[in-house]
Amino acid sequence: MPKETYDLPSITVLGVCNNDVAGACLVKDGKIAAAASEERFTRVKDDSVWPTQAIEFVLKEAGLELEDVDYLAYGWNAGFDQDRHLMLYVDRIIDESRFNPRGLPYIRQRIFNELKNDKSKRREFDDYSHTNGLEGRTVYLDHHECHAVGAFACSPFDEALVVTCDGRGDFQALTVSHYGENDFRLLQQETTIDSLGYFYGRITKLLGYKANRHEGKVTGLAAFGNPEPLLPVMREMIAFKEGELRARCGPLYRPSYDGFEDEVTHLFDRESPENVAAAAQCHTEEILAAVVEHHITAIGPSNVCLAGGVFGNVKLNQRIREVAGVRNVYVLPCMGDGGLALAAAVGVAYQKSGTRFLKPSMKLGPNPEAFLPSSAILAKRYPDLSVSEFEDPIPELTRALAADQVIGMVKGRMEFGPRALCNRSIVYHAQDRSVNDWLNKRMHRTEFMPFAPVTASEHAPNCYTDWQLDHVAAEFMTMTYNCEPGFWSASPAIVHVDGTARPQVISKASDPFMHRLLHAWFEESGQMALINTSFNRHEEPIILSTDSAVEALHERIIDLVVLEERFVLRRPQ
Numbered sequence: 001m002p003k004e005t006y007d008l009p010s011i012t013v014l015g016v017c018n019n020d021v022a023g024a025c026l027v028k029d030g031k032i033a034a035a036a037s038e039e040r041f042t043r044v045k046d047d048s049v050w051p052t053q054a055i056e057f058v059l060k061e062a063g064l065e066l067e068d069v070d071y072l073a074y075g076w077n078a079g080f081d082q083d084r085h086l087m088l089y090v091d092r093i094i095d096e097s098r099f100n101p102r103g104l105p106y107i108r109q110r111i112f113n114e115l116k117n118d119k120s121k122r123r124e125f126d127d128y129s130h131t132n133g134l135e136g137r138t139v140y141l142d143h144h145e146c147h148a149v150g151a152f153a154c155s156p157f158d159e160a161l162v163v164t165c166d167g168r169g170d171f172q173a174l175t176v177s178h179y180g181e182n183d184f185r186l187l188q189q190e191t192t193i194d195s196l197g198y199f200y201g202r203i204t205k206l207l208g209y210k211a212n213r214h215e216g217k218v219t220g221l222a223a224f225g226n227p228e229p230l231l232p233v234m235r236e237m238i239a240f241k242e243g244e245l246r247a248r249c250g251p252l253y254r255p256s257y258d259g260f261e262d263e264v265t266h267l268f269d270r271e272s273p274e275n276v277a278a279a280a281q282c283h284t285e286e287i288l289a290a291v292v293e294h295h296i297t298a299i300g301p302s303n304v305c306l307a308g309g310v311f312g313n314v315k316l317n318q319r320i321r322e323v324a325g326v327r328n329v330y331v332l333p334c335m336g337d338g339g340l341a342l343a344a345a346v347g348v349a350y351q352k353s354g355t356r357f358l359k360p361s362m363k364l365g366p367n368p369e370a371f372l373p374s375s376a377i378l379a380k381r382y383p384d385l386s387v388s389e390f391e392d393p394i395p396e397l398t399r400a401l402a403a404d405q406v407i408g409m410v411k412g413r414m415e416f417g418p419r420a421l422c423n424r425s426i427v428y429h430a431q432d433r434s435v436n437d438w439l440n441k442r443m444h445r446t447e448f449m450p451f452a453p454v455t456a457s458e459h460a461p462n463c464y465t466d467w468q469l470d471h472v473a474a475e476f477m478t479m480t481y482n483c484e485p486g487f488w489s490a491s492p493a494i495v496h497v498d499g500t501a502r503p504q505v506i507s508k509a510s511d512p513f514m515h516r517l518l519h520a521w522f523e524e525s526g527q528m529a530l531i532n533t534s535f536n537r538h539e540e541p542i543i544l545s546t547d548s549a550v551e552a553l554h555e556r557i558i559d560l561v562v563l564e565e566r567f568v569l570r571r572p573q
Contacts, residue, residue, distance in 0.1 A: 011353050012064065014055070015073040015345030016128075019121045021338030022051040025345040025364075025416075026058035030355050034061035035334075035342045035364040035416040039541040046213065046338070050124055054341075057366060071352065072129055072138045073344035075146030077170050078122035080115065084142065084189075085171045092191050096249070103249030110193050110255045114171050139348050143169030143340075144189075144308070147332070150343025151307035152179040153350040155330040156359045156472055159183070159303065161295055163320075165288065166308035166337070167197030167212060167257075174245060176295055179305075187295055193255045194247045196284055197310050199238050201257045203280040206265070207273050211257040212309070219313055220448030222281035223498040225274030233267060234283035240290045284310070285319040296325040304329045307343065309336035312418065314502045317479040328470060331478035333362045334417030342416065359472055361510075363423055365414030368545045378567055382550055386570045393568055394513075398520045400560060401429050401530070406439065408535055408558035410549045411513065411565050415542070419477045420534035421504060422454060422514045424542050426558060428531045429521070430491035435531065442557045445538040450501070452477055453494035453529035456518040457507045463487040463528050464503055474505040477532075491529050504532055513565045 015025040025035035034057060039045055041053035059066060080086075089111070096103045129138045141149070147164040159180035166173060173195035176188035192198075201211035204218050237253035239246060247253050251263040268276050288310075296302055304326050311317060311331050321329045334342055342364075349355040375389035390396055400407060407427040415421045426443075428435060428451075436450050453463070460467050460474070464481035473479040480500040488495045495501050508515045522528060535549065536542045537557070543549055546569075549561045553571060561569040 010355065011070045011349055012062075012068060013071045013073050013345045013348045014058070014066075014069045015075070015341040015343070015348070016051060016055065016125065017075060017337065017340040017344070018048060018050050018124055019076045019118060019337065019340075020048055021046050021336070022048050022054065023338060023341040023416075024051050024054035024058045025342040026062045026064070027345045027349045027355075028062045028064070030349075032342065032346065032357060032360050032364055034058040035345075036366065036414070037338055037416065037541070040365065040414060040544045043541060045539050045541055048121075050128070051341075061366075066132055066134075069134070070137060071348050072134045073141065073348040074125055074138065075141045075143055075340035075344040075347070076118055076121065076125075077140045077142050078118035080171060081142065088189055088191060089171070092193060095246070100248055100250065106249035106254045107193055113256070114168070114192060117168075141344055141347055142172075144172045144175040146340055146343045146347055147307035148175060148177050148179075148305075149347035149350055150339070151305040151330065151332040153346045153355070154332060154357045154360055155303070155305045157303040157305070157328070157330065160305045160330070161292065161299065161302045162305040162307070163288070163292060164306075164308040165196055165310040167195055167201060168192040169337070173197060174291075176291065178299060178302075188243070188291070190245045193249065194238065194245045195255050196238065196245070196287060197308075198255050198257065199247070199253065200280055200284055200310065200313075202253070202260075203276060205257055206260065206268055207276060215313065217446070217448055218277045219281060219315055220496070221274055221277040222315075223278075223496050223500075224448070225272060225276070225278030227275070227278040227282035229275055230268075230271055230279035231283060234279050238287070240287045240294075243294055245287065245291070281313075281315065284313065285316050288316060289319050289323050292320050292323050292326065296323065301325040301327055303327045305332070306330070307332040307335050307339075311335045311478075314478060314480045315500065317473065318481065318500070321473070321479060329473050329479065330359070331473050331476070333419060333476040333478060335478070336418065339417055359475075362416050362419070362421060362476065363413040364416045366544060367413045375567060378563070378569070382569065384572070385550065385553070386572050388568045388570075389566055390568065391566075393562055393566065394516050394520050396568055397517055397562060398524050401427075401521055402524060404429075404432070405559040406442075406557075408549045408552055408561045410535070410543070410546050410561060410563050414544055419504075420532065420542050421476065422506070422511055422532055424535045424544075425454075425532045426535050427454075428493075429525065430493040430527060430529050430531050431525070433492040435493045439533075443537050450496050451494055451531040451533045452502045452504065453491065454504045454506060454514065454518065454532035455529040456515055456522070457505050459518070459522065459528035460503070460505045464501065467505070471505075474503055475510065477502055477504045487528060491527060494529060494531055503529070
């Protein structure tokens with residue numbers, strides 16, 4: 001992918017996604033002006049409708065009309081590109097014919113599905129482009145190229161090995177590229193026949209969860225199991241050999257989330273769910289660590305960027321960080337297809353003008369409380385609540401934590417992507433081991449992973465083994481770390497059974513309010529972290545506004561709401 005250079009100081013790009021998780025992102029003046037997923041407005045989890053409200057929001061936030069946009073960017077090309085895909089599939093079919101002929105019907109079905117997939121979503125996008133007179137300004141990015149260029153453009157690295165991996169997207173399931181200044185090389189492509197996303201998603205469905213949504217439950221469950229009994233079976237399904245990822249289509253594996261033959265269901269019925277999850281997790285880690293190691297050996301020590309839904313697996317990302325020769329890892333925080341609106345917008349800006357975004361904040365969504373200037377207005381809006389205004393609410397919040405109260409936080413701009421980063425979070429202390437049971441029940445969740453910790457950067461070296469100040473992945477909760485023994489024993493609510501945690505590490509610059517609260521809590525309790533879990537019930541999107549937070553307060557999911565770093569809302573005592 002050659003980088004084009006124009007004599008433009010900046011360009012305006014609207015990125016749109018209407019496939020999987022719909023959303024929009026607006027790049028203006030060399031910065032990400034705004035980004036939001038449509039689900040946050042419609043309140044339908046993973047909503048894939050046309051993102052009308054998200055588009056309206058990002059344009060309004062940037063002070064623009066649609067006609068002001070230089071480019072409309074789309075990260076689902078939804079078509080077969082003969083230059084990119086033809087020989088890849090010809091070679092793959094030849095391999096299957098030689099080594100596994102009984103797999104050919106599965107491959108034929110996969111190709112048929114690929115040709116049929118996404119047509120209606122592409123037409124919906126094309127109709128929008130045509131209706132608004134934007135055809136001449138529309139840029140279509142290959143799905144995996146979009147993931148890759150988005151990750152590199154947002155990373156803090158001058159050069160990086162970029163790996164993308166998901167279930168499927170524009171006839172590919174994995175790519176490896178090398179990006180650098182005035183340099184791009186595509187090093188590896190794999191078909192959707194050979195899909196680690198489908199592999200892990202099929203295990204998710206076999207365990208009774210929803211594929212392409214609940215893979216995190218499998219990651220959490222894996223820590224309780226023994227991978228050894230089923231690893232040989234997993235390796236028979238899909239493997240990385242001689243530089244290529246190859247699935248063996250047949251009774252054990254097919255490139256789809258659906259269709260299970262008796263052979264595989266009977267086999268897994270003989271093992272515990274924990275062992276099944278452990279084997280799938282271990283094998284996925286082995287394969288992608290081997291892919292990275294293979295390319296690092298060829299190009300030399302390198303930074304690594306990761307994008308695509310498979311890299312929502314935080315334990316896998318730790319394994320990649322630990323590969324010899326990996327200098328540092330950046331996971332695009334909106335790594336899955338719900339992040340394609342942002343990846344498309346920043347990717348086109350990078351391709352057209354060389355713009356880099358260098359570790360952008362994900363706090364890019366609406367700030368609906370900006371209009372609330374006083375406690376009097378809040379008291380009128382919520383007459384059944386006690387409303388207090390503080391010049392500095394940190395002492396009040398510290399007292400609440402010491403009194404075992406659960407805090408809901410609504411402050412600033414809503415986060416874009418799957419992680420709440422303390423602007424729409426639920427916060428509690430980490431000393432109570434039983435909190436994972438009772439607080440998840442309050443939120444109607446069924447989780448195996450413990451809650452994630454939020455930690456001030458000054459305390460992180462005493463909490464997380466091998467953490468370094470430049471570990472950008474830890475700023476966005478996209479990677480686990482092994483925990484120091486003292487931290488594990490002092491904060492049992494946020495350390496998993498395998499001794500790992502998925503931290504958000506906060507500096508004074510990144511979030512001054514939370515940084516002060518963390519230090520105040522440390523002075524009060526000696527604890528170096530707090531729980532940070534997303535502010536939502538099970539199977540609902542992260543909340544958008546104070547109204548949703550107040551609903552949670554009435555339902556006793558939380559005990560108080562802190563709003564805009566000034567106001568504290570409670571139920572009357």
